[in-house]
Amino acid sequence: xxxxxxxxxNKKKSAVVARERLQIILAHERAGRSGPDYLPALQQxxxxxxxxxxxxxxxxxxxxxxxxxNFDVLEVNIVLPERxxx
Numbered sequence: 001x002x003x004x005x006x007x008x009x010n011k012k013k014s015a016v017v018a019r020e021r022l023q024i025i026l027a028h029e030r031a032g033r034s035g036p037d038y039l040p041a042l043q044q045x046x047x048x049x050x051x052x053x054x055x056x057x058x059x060x061x062x063x064x065x066x067x068x069x070n071f072d073v074l075e076v077n078i079v080l081p082e083r084x085x086x
Contacts, residue, residue, distance in 0.1 A: 014049050021045070026074065039063050046076065054080055 025038055043063040050056055060079040065072060 014052070018046070018049055022074070026072065039065060046078075050078065056080065 022042075025042060043061055046063065047056070047058060047061050050061070056079070062075075062077040064075045066075065067073075
């Protein structure tokens with residue numbers, strides 16, 4: 001965030017912040033500086049962001065990391081409640 005954005009009060013949207021955090025986490029993982037111990041914290045952060053918009057239970061979010069050949073696959077499964085017709 002630039003200084004001008006800070007003064008004007010422009011804030012990043014939560015989706016942008018979440019994407020940046022995921023990119024940082026993945027970069028650290030690829031560099032071998034951190035292990036999969038960050039997954040519970042990532043799951044909790046995702047839960048907090050999603051809970052701002054819809055009511056979900058802690059069990060409705062599953063985060064997993066798999067290694068396939070030279071690739072790391074971060075899988076996030078979120079069960080959202082069904083919408084009721086208005």
